[in-house]
Amino acid sequence: MRAATIACALASATLSLCAEQQAPLVGSPQLDVPAWSDSSAPSYRAELLSLHKSLVATESISGTEHDVGEFLVRYLADRGYTTRRQPVTPYNNTPAAKDRFNVLAWRAGADHDPKVLLSSHIDVVPPHIPYAIDDGDVTKETMIRGRGSVDAKASVAAMVVALDELLNAGAVDGNKLMLLFVVGEEVGGDGMAHFSNAVADKALPYRFDSVIYGEPTENKLACGHKGGLFCDVTARGFGGHSGYPWLGKSANELMIRAFAKILDTDLGSSETYGNTTVNIGQFNGGVAGNVIPAEARVVMAARVAIGPEESGAWIVRDKIQAIFDEISAESFEFECSHGYGFVGCNCDVEGFDTIVVNYGTDIPNFKANHTRYLYGPGNILVAHGANENLTVADLETAVEGYQKLILHALKQ
Numbered sequence: 217m218r219a220a221t222i223a224c225a226l227a228s229a230t231l232s233l234c235a236e237q238q239a240p241l242v243g244s245p246q247l248d249v250p251a252w253s254d255s256s257a258p259s260y261r262a263e264l265l266s267l268h269k270s271l272v273a274t275e276s277i278s279g280t281e282h283d284v285g286e287f288l289v290r291y292l293a294d295r296g297y298t299t300r301r302q303p304v305t306p307y308n309n310t311p312a313a314k315d316r317f318n319v320l321a322w323r324a325g326a327d328h329d330p331k332v333l334l335s336s337h338i339d340v341v342p343p344h345i346p347y348a349i350d351d352g353d354v355t356k357e358t359m360i361r362g363r364g365s366v367d368a369k370a371s372v373a374a375m376v377v378a379l380d381e382l383l384n385a386g387a388v389d390g391n392k393l394m395l396l397f398v399v400g401e402e403v404g405g406d407g408m409a410h411f412s413n414a415v416a417d418k419a420l421p422y423r424f425d426s427v428i429y430g431e432p433t434e435n436k437l438a439c440g441h442k443g444g445l446f447c448d449v450t451a452r453g454f455g456g457h458s459g460y461p462w463l464g465k466s467a468n469e470l471m472i473r474a475f476a477k478i479l480d481t482d483l484g485s486s487e488t489y490g491n492t493t494v495n496i497g498q499f500n501g502g503v504a505g506n507v508i509p510a511e512a513r514v515v516m517a518a519r520v521a522i523g524p525e526e527s528g529a530w531i532v533r534d535k536i537q538a539i540f541d542e543i544s545a546e547s548f549e550f551e552c553s554h555g556y557g558f559v560g561c562n563c564d565v566e567g568f569d570t571i572v573v574n575y576g577t578d579i580p581n582f583k584a585n586h587t588r589y590l591y592g593p594g595n596i597l598v599a600h601g602a603n604e605n606l607t608v609a610d611l612e613t614a615v616e617g618y619q620k621l622i623l624h625a626l627k628q
């Protein structure tokens with residue numbers, strides 16, 4: 217007997233769930249999880265943990281989302297959902313990448329006219345870290361580790377189970393709801409941008425009143441997140457012998473003086489979002505210790521604490537440009553690929569603690585007018601690290617949280 221079958225019996229889950237656990241699932245290589253004796257476990261625990269494990273165990277670093285997308289399509293189709301693959305162009309022309317696609321799904325009749333969208337992402341940051349779960353009896357405190365266990369496969373699994381439970385209980389109208397799981401969120405959001413364009417072009421005939429975005433917010437409802445500004449900087453001087461620095465022009469020195477000033481300057485702050493911060497993520501310059509460096513390059517990301525969403529980042533860019541001009545107008549090339557000001561979300565829902573977060577999401581990539589909710593299990597502070605983990609309780613609380621948000625959004 218498979219472990220999950222025992223777990224199912226012990227957790228006194230519904231008969232249909234038990235039957236599903238016993239029957240081989242056609243084309244759906246769902247993975248088993250350890251058993252538990254915890255009588256307070258929700259009936260969906262086996263389904264939730266198994267889905268979460270299957271998602272995390274399937275590698276899906278940005279660009280290579282094919283397999284996890286196929287898994288989700290089969291998983292949802294097995295449960296009676298209509299599914300669609302929306303192809304997205306290969307990321308960075310990665311030759312190894314198989315086809316990648318966004319997954320759209322709904323369980324509805326002919327009158328499918330979704331007003332509430334649940335969305336999260338299926339790509340993760342590198343490197344792949346295998347799935348692991350604490351040994352022994354599963355309790356609410358049991359810890360689950362692995363890449364994507366938090367960001368954002370925890371949101372994906374909890375959203376699917378939350379919706380499935382509501383539909384099975386007849387508590388919501390499937391015609392009003394849709395699931396969207398996108399690729400590429402961690403690398404600029406090409407998946408969501410593609411979906412957004414298709415909606416704007418009416419290639420996809422949807423007009424959502426609300427979108428519930430799944431990202432790690434510690435199961436608190438986010439009132440918004442900081443904006444971002446992403447730029448390359450090149451400083452050009454000219455080389456020479458290091459013994460005669462006044463005869464050359466050090467590109468590294470220009471860069472250091474400029475960024476010292478940038479780090480000490482108020483680039484824009486607000487009460488809710490705090491200060492705009494700058495990360496000098498990459499810094500390269502020069503060729504040897506005894507040569508005045510002729511060229512230096514920085515790749516930077518600013519986290520923008522001011523609005524508006526469309527142009528807040530350009531206000532920050534102009535302040536940084538002014539500092540480069542002041543140091544040496546002719547020496548700097550400053551190019552920002554994209555940016556946006558802070559992104560406000562609706563956090564006015566009863567029964568939730570609230571939070572403000574400093575990271576970016578796919579929200580600004582969906583260019584449509586709808587009420588936005590941002591919520592999900594797990595802590596961002598471990599999300600991209602080697603210690604990415606959450607507990608069974610985090611996942612189960614998220615199922616309840618998503619259900620409350622779905623019901624709230626449907627009433628608006």
Ligand SMILES: *[C@@H]1O[C@H](CO)[C@@H](O)[C@H](O)[C@H]1NC(C)=O
Nearest residue numbers: 480481482485489490491492
């Ligand atoms: C924001 O920056 C100011 C200085 O410009 C500093 O005094 C303040 O502590 C900073 N606030 C936060 C939240 O870091």
Ligand SMILES: *[C@@H]1O[C@H](CO)[C@@H](O)[C@H](O)[C@H]1NC(C)=O
Nearest residue numbers: 424425426583584585586587
């Ligand atoms: C967005 O929709 C709301 C409500 O439907 C409306 O009041 C508002 O003017 C719209 N905003 C834009 C920018 O279209």
Ligand SMILES: *[C@@H]1O[C@H](CO)[C@@H](O)[C@H](O)[C@H]1NC(C)=O
Nearest residue numbers: 594595598602603604605606
């Ligand atoms: C698990 O994640 C929490 C944050 O939720 C973190 O504080 C803790 O250090 C992590 N533990 C391990 C063992 O990685």
